[in-house]
Amino acid sequence: MNLTRRGALLSAAAAAASTTLAACATGGGGDNEGAGKGDVSAENPLGVPADAGLEVVIFKGGYGDQYAIDAGTRLKEKHPKVAIDHKGIQGVGEVLQPRFVADSPPDVVDNSGAGRLDLATLVSAGKLKDLTELLDAPAVDDPGKKVRDTLMPGVIEDGTFDGKPLVLNYSSVLWGVWYSKSLFAKHGWTFPKTWEEMLTLNDEIKKAGLAPWTWQGKYPEYLNDPLLSMAAKAGGVEAVKAIDNLEAGAWQQPAVVAAAEAIHQLAVRGHILPGSEGLSHTEAQNAWCKGQVAFIPCGSWLEGEQQQVTPAGFDMVMATVPALTSSDKLPNGAVMAASSESFLVPAKAKNPQGGLEFLRYLFSKQVARGFAESAKALPVVTGATDGLTLTSGLGxxxxxxxxxxxxxxxxxxxxxxxxxxxxxxxxxxxLATKRINPQQWAERVQKAADAVAKDSSIVKHKR
Amino acid sequence: MRHGKYRFLVGALIVPLALYGVFVLSPYLQAFQLAFTNWNGVDSAPEFTGLDNFGRLWSDPLFLAGLRHNGLMLLVVPLAVIAIALALAAATKGTRVYRVVYFFPQLLSVAIIAVLWQFVYTPNSGLLNGALSAVGLDSWRRSWLAEPDLALWCVMIVLIWSSVGFYVVLFSAAMESVPEDIVEAAAIDGAGPVTVFRRITLPLIWESVQVGWIYLGIAALDGFALVQIMTVGPGGPDNSTEVMGLGLYRTAFAFGKFGYASAMGVAIFFLTLSIAVLLLRVTKRERVELA
Structure with a gap:
């Protein structure tokens, strides 16, 4: 065990060692000879140099990397002399950390997966290129439109730091509450519109001998998603911004405390499968897939994650989190969504224009459609799935x-x-184990937010 | 001749020494250097921040929680492991089968041990709750790793379980070197088995026990892998199983504060070193020379 701790220390320090060595080798970094910009034309709006190399590093995880290979193939059709060096890897952070330190990064990075680099750190260190040029370039399939107009709402904002778009995410993730359509049809239940109805339905579900809710207790963030969704719906965009901007008392706004109260009620009324607080995500999700539980909160990746264990005819669907009150500021269909698979072009890339051009092809409808088919996930390009037959969850x-x-x-x-x-x-x-009440929850979180606001070593952002 | 010998030795050792220097010594030294900076992991030129990072440690609730929990583990784990291992070694004297069985956990990697025990502790289909129900103790069922008062103890039990086997073997081997005639002489003089153990066996194997204290003391200051894999959060519920190693890992890889994490590493390094020296001093006894 001692070895393991030392291992962690060592790898941290070894990364430091290799990076320092690398930095020395390039004379302190920053003197990276770039390929520059080629001629700009309607055919080549981003001015990709005709025969430069293009190094692409893709996280090869649950979504695979076929879609990125496709994007490369399409780019080659237009720029036959560009030599693409495609690398599909895991542990993106370990591989790329020394290269960012030495300022000799690849031209495009998919910074995703468990071992990704901390995005906020990359941003505050000024390691990322501004993507405005790409967003204003014409879209591949429809040159009449700019790239920015082909993306789903919120995607550009997701990757915007202090007004600068630095990251573009590829896969759209929505958070909601999942249930089995067939199970609900069997019992004649319908998904509730408000939280009040949810609690009433839960009592009914309990009478039918099922546990109404479970959650991935080992990773409490799963239950934060419905909580924060309700807070946003009730309190509106202002409430969300107040929280993100670390405003004083943001977590003690009535809407946020009421959302905590709503989740607390699940525990108080015994609507949660006993033991959920000790279950891993796999255990909780499998209990739900076995039909022991009616609802589980999760992001839109659930269907893909559970495909090995989902019984035939289970027909899982995701519903948006019910409204907290009847006077919510956001309409009922409002949904918490973010995008994942963060694509970025390093500021010190050798061929930055090529990197942007790669992303232009990656975010084209045709490549995105292929992604929906091969990765079973929703790409952020609008209309990419039109006409495709989707599974019940993805649908x-x-x-x-x-x-x-x-x-x-x-x-x-x-x-x-x-x-x-x-x-x-x-x-x-x-909160979900009733060890604290909603007021204590809000107080604790507010204290933590105040501590972050006061900590001068943490770089602050505004939205 | 002599010169030739040294030249040969240096030649033979240069590769391992260079590897040791690059992959062990240099990272250690660099961690010491980084502890005085605000390095975020990707910056090319971190700022020197003096003793700031070390000052922070003493007001960081997570680090202090880790310190407290490692402290408790330091009190409980070595004592429990040594007591159990001595008892098992004495009880199974001469029967090799048991020793092999006790040694099994030592053959498993920490990650596998942690995953196995997670299945033991899991609330609804776990072995432990299942066993309790089977003997009619339904009221004893718990979400073992999800209750703040129990979680750390559950982790310590795994740590003890996985360590005992090695010390049973170590102590058994030491006990075998205790001369049979001394034990017999004591028995003839009317000493019972407990007295023989306390007055004869234990003093004669004390050096092994002393080694045990130090190794276990170091292990008790760690616990990172078990906590990281097994516990809620990890480190929870509500930081009730937070250990210093986990805090270090999180600070570096989740919070992006490699400089501060290095300061934690340096603090843990000196703490471990002091504890080892202290244990060595405290457990020092007069050495018994066997003729």
């Missing part, structure tokens, strides 16, 4: 996107302030 997610329209919201504090994120997770775990 419900696509419908939720349509129903929400512009009413899509997301919180930034999770990416911006990891320590606050941890404090919220801890507090919600305690």
């Amino acid at each position: 419900s997610v696509a419908e939720a996107v349509k129903a929400a329209g512009p009413n899509v919201f997301s919180y930034k504090f999770r990416t911006w302030y990891a320590p606050l994120s941890k404090a919220v997770d801890d507090a919600t775990g305690e």
